[in-house]
Amino acid sequence: MALDRWIALSVLLISIAYGYAAFFTMDGSLPPFMQRNPIWPSTFPKALSVMAIITSLIILLGFEKGSGGPKDGEINYRRLGDYKIGQATALLAMMAAYALLLRPAGFLPSTVLFLIFGAIVLGERNYKILIPIALFAAGFIWYLVQVVLGIFLRPWPFFLGV
Amino acid sequence: MFEGIMIGLTTALSFTNILMVIGGVLIGTFIGMLPGLGPMSIIAIMIPVAISIGDPSAALILLAGVYYGAIFGGSTSSILINAPGVASTVASSFDGYPLARKGQAGKALTVAAIASFVGGTIGAILLMVFAPMLASVALLFHSAEYFALMVVGLSAIAAFAGTGKVAKALLMTILGLIMATVGEGALFNMPRFTMGIMDLQSGFGFITLAMAMFALPEAIYLVLDPKRSKNEAGTEIKDLRITREEARQIAPVIGRQSIQGFFIGVLPGAGATIASFLGYAVERNIAPKGEQEEFGKGSIKGLAAPEAANNAACTGSFVPLLTLGIPGSGTTAILLGALIALNVSPGPRLMVDQPEIFWSVIISMYIGNVALLILNLPLIPYIAKILAVPRTYLIPFILFFTMMGAYIGQNNATELLILVGFGIVATILRFADYPLAPLLIGFILGSMLEDNFSRAMQLYDGIGFVLQRPMTMGLLVIAVILVVLPSYRARRARLRAKGVADGD
Numbered sequence: 001m002a003l004d005r006w007i008a009l010s011v012l013l014i015s016i017a018y019g020y021a022a023f024f025t026m027d028g029s030l031p032p033f034m035q036r037n038p039i040w041p042s043t044f045p046k047a048l049s050v051m052a053i054i055t056s057l058i059i060l061l062g063f064e065k066g067s068g069g070p071k072d073g074e075i076n077y078r079r080l081g082d083y084k085i086g087q088a089t090a091l092l093a094m095m096a097a098y099a100l101l102l103r104p105a106g107f108l109p110s111t112v113l114f115l116i117f118g119a120i121v122l123g124e125r126n127y128k129i130l131i132p133i134a135l136f137a138a139g140f141i142w143y144l145v146q147v148v149l150g151i152f153l154r155p156w157p158f159f160l161g162v
Numbered sequence: 163m164f165e166g167i168m169i170g171l172t173t174a175l176s177f178t179n180i181l182m183v184i185g186g187v188l189i190g191t192f193i194g195m196l197p198g199l200g201p202m203s204i205i206a207i208m209i210p211v212a213i214s215i216g217d218p219s220a221a222l223i224l225l226a227g228v229y230y231g232a233i234f235g236g237s238t239s240s241i242l243i244n245a246p247g248v249a250s251t252v253a254s255s256f257d258g259y260p261l262a263r264k265g266q267a268g269k270a271l272t273v274a275a276i277a278s279f280v281g282g283t284i285g286a287i288l289l290m291v292f293a294p295m296l297a298s299v300a301l302l303f304h305s306a307e308y309f310a311l312m313v314v315g316l317s318a319i320a321a322f323a324g325t326g327k328v329a330k331a332l333l334m335t336i337l338g339l340i341m342a343t344v345g346e347g348a349l350f351n352m353p354r355f356t357m358g359i360m361d362l363q364s365g366f367g368f369i370t371l372a373m374a375m376f377a378l379p380e381a382i383y384l385v386l387d388p389k390r391s392k393n394e395a396g397t398e399i400k401d402l403r404i405t406r407e408e409a410r411q412i413a414p415v416i417g418r419q420s421i422q423g424f425f426i427g428v429l430p431g432a433g434a435t436i437a438s439f440l441g442y443a444v445e446r447n448i449a450p451k452g453e454q455e456e457f458g459k460g461s462i463k464g465l466a467a468p469e470a471a472n473n474a475a476c477t478g479s480f481v482p483l484l485t486l487g488i489p490g491s492g493t494t495a496i497l498l499g500a501l502i503a504l505n506v507s508p509g510p511r512l513m514v515d516q517p518e519i520f521w522s523v524i525i526s527m528y529i530g531n532v533a534l535l536i537l538n539l540p541l542i543p544y545i546a547k548i549l550a551v552p553r554t555y556l557i558p559f560i561l562f563f564t565m566m567g568a569y570i571g572q573n574n575a576t577e578l579l580i581l582v583g584f585g586i587v588a589t590i591l592r593f594a595d596y597p598l599a600p601l602l603i604g605f606i607l608g609s610m611l612e613d614n615f616s617r618a619m620q621l622y623d624g625i626g627f628v629l630q631r632p633m634t635m636g637l638l639v640i641a642v643i644l645v646v647l648p649s650y651r652a653r654r655a656r657l658r659a660k661g662v663a664d665g666d
Contacts, residue, residue, distance in 0.1 A: 002593035002594070003593060007590070011337060015340070026354065032253070034350075039616045040350075040405050041347065041350040041352055041354055044612045044615070044616075045354070045355075048336055048340050048343070051336050052336045052340060055333040055336060056333055058329045059330065075386055075593060083387055084385055084388065085386065087386075088382050091382075091385060091557070092582060092586065095565065095581075095582045099565070099579045099582065100570070103575050107481070111562065114437070114557070114558065114561075114562060115558050115562060118558030118562075119555060119558050120653055122557055122558070130555075144193075145566075145570060149199075150207065152573065
C-alpha cells in the first residue's frame with residue numbers, strides 16, 4: 001500500500017475517533033438551556049467527521065487516480081536512505097531538545113548551542129567564524145526581543161536568577 | 163474634500179514627519195521579517211513611542227510607516243523562506259516561494275512591492291471617495307453573509323485540486339477545519355477535543371501551524387536533499403526588473419484585486435486574509451488555461467493577486483474605523499486604541515468635527531505606502547541576498563526563526579514541541595504528495611466559519627437563513643461555481659482532446 005493510502009487510513013481512524021466523541025460523548029455534558037439551541041457545540045464536528053470519513057475512504061479505496069510517481073525536484077520517500085536522513089533527524093531532535101532546554105537553560109545558552117551544533121551537523125567546520133556569528137546572533141535577537149520590543153525572554157539559566 | 167487633502171498633505175510633508183515615516187518603514191520592515199511578529203504586534207509595541215511624540219498626526223504617520231513596513235516584511239519572509247508569519251501573507255507564499263527557488267527572489271520581491279503599492283494606492287483613492295457611502299453597506303452584512311463569504315474563501319482550495327488531487331486537497335481542508343475546532347470556541351463556553359491537555363485549551367496557535375506546515379517541511383527538504391539548496395539557476399540573484407511583457411500581464415490582475423480586496427476589507431471581520439485567498443482563487447479561475455497550470459509553481463500573477471488584495475483590504479478596513487468607529491481587524495483595533503489615546507475619537511462625527519485628523523490619517527497611510535516603495539525597492543537586492551548565505555548557516559537560522567515565531571507569541575515552550583511534531587507530520591504528508599496549503603486555509607477560516615454559522619443559526623433558529631437572505635444564497639452559488647468551474651473546464655478539455663464533440 002502506498003504512503004498516501006496509509007495516511008488516508010490514519011486520517012480515517014482519527015476522524016472515526018473524532019466523530020465518536022462528537023456523536024456520543026460530547027453532548028452528555030451539555031447544560032439543559034443549551035439543548036434548546038438550534039446549534040450545539042457538537043454540530044459542526046459531527047458534519048466534519050462525516051465529510052472526513054467519506055473523503056478518506058475515497059482515497060483509501062483508490063477511487064481517485066493517483067498523480068503518478070514522484071515529480072522532479074520532489075523527494076522520493078521510497079528511497080529515503082539516499083538522502084541525508086541522519087542530518088534531518090538530528091536537527092529535529094535538536095529542535096525538541098531546544099524546546100525542552102529553553103526555559104531551564106535560558107535563551108542565550110540554548111540558542112548559541114542550537115546554532116553551533118546545527119551548523120556542525122550540516123558540515124560546517126570553520127569554528128572561528130561559526131562561534132562568533134552564533135554568539136552575535138543570539139545576543140542581537142535577545143536584545144531586539146527583550147530590550148527593544150519588551151517581550152520577556154529569560155537570558156541565563158534558572159540558577160543565575162531572573 | 164480637496165481642501166482636506168491639502169491640509170493633510172501640508173502636515174504630512176514636513177521634515178520631521180518625513181523622518182518619522184522613514185524610520186517607521188525601516189523598523190516595520192525589519193521587525194516584520196521575523197515570523198511571529200505581524201503588523202498587529204509591531205504597532206502595539208510602537209504605540210508607547212508614538213504617543214510620547216504628542217502630536218497626533220506625527221504619531222499616526224509613524225504608525226502608518228510601521229504598518230506598511232510590517233506588511234512588506236511579512237511578505238518577505240513568506241517569499242524568501244516560505245515562512246508566512248501572518249495569515250494574510252499565506253497566499254503570497256504559494257507562488258512567491260517557488261519564484262524564489264527559481265532564482266527569481268529579487269523579481270518576486272519587486273512584484274510584491276509594486277502590487278502592494280498599487281493595492282494601497284487604489285485602496286486610498288477608493289477610501290477617499292466612498293468611505294461615507296460604504297459604511298452603510300458594511301452594516302448590511304450579517305453573520306449569514308459572513309458565513310457564506312468564508313465558504314467562498316474556502317473555495318480557494320480548488321486552486322490546489324490539480325490533476326488527481328481533488329480528494330487530497332479536500333481531505334486536507336477538512337483536517338484543517340477539524341483542527342480549528344480544538345479548544346474553546348467563541349460561542350460555546352466549553353473546551354472541545356482538548357483531551358484534558360491544558361495547553362490545548364486555547365486551540366492550536368496559528369503561527370505554530372503555519373511554521374509547521376510551510377517553513378519546517380521546506381527546511382527539512384533542504385537538509386535531506388542538498389541539491390535543493392542551490393537554486394536551479396545558481397545562487398546568483400538575477401532578473402530584478404520586471405519586463406514590459408510581465409508588467410502587461412500583472413497590471414489587470416493588480417487592478418482587479420485592488421478593487422475586490424478593498425471592498426472585502428471594508429466588511430468588518432472579513433479582512434485581508436479572506437481578501438488574499440479570494441484574490442488568489444479568482445485570478446486562478448479566470449486565467450487562461452496555460453497560465454492556470456503555472457499557479458502554485460511560481461506564477462507572477464499568483465503572487466501579484468494576493469499582495470494587491472491584501473494591501474487594498476488593509477486600507478479598506480479603515481472605512482468602518484473612521485466612519486463608524488468600528489475596528490474591522492486586529493490591527494485597526496489597536497490603531498483605534500492609539501487614536502483614542504491621542505484624544506481623537508473615530509466615528510460618524512470625525513469627518514465633521516475634526517476633518518484635519520480624518521484627512522491626515524488617510525494621507526499618512528498613503529505617505530507610508532509611498533515611502534515603503536521608495537525605500538525598499540533599492541533594498542531588495544540586499545534582502546534577497548539572504549538566500550545566498552551558505553546552507554550550513556541558513557538552515558539552522560531558518561529553524562531558529564520558526565521556533566522563535568512560535569515561541570514569542572505565546573511564551574510557551576510546549577508550543578515548540580507541537581511545532582516539531584506537526585512539522586514531522588507535515589513532512590510525511592508532503593512525501594505522499596498531499597497539498598499542505600488547504601490545511602492551513604481550513605484552519606484559518608474554520609473558527610470564523612463556525613462562529614458565523616452558529617450565530618446565524620441562533621438568530622434564524624435553524625438553517626432557513628440560507629433561503630431567507632438572498633445575498634447569502636448568491637455568495638454560496640459563487641462558491642459552488644468557483645469550485646466546480648476548474649474541474650468542469652478540465653473535463654471539457656479532456657473530452658475535446660479525445661475528439662468528443664462539445665454538444666449544445
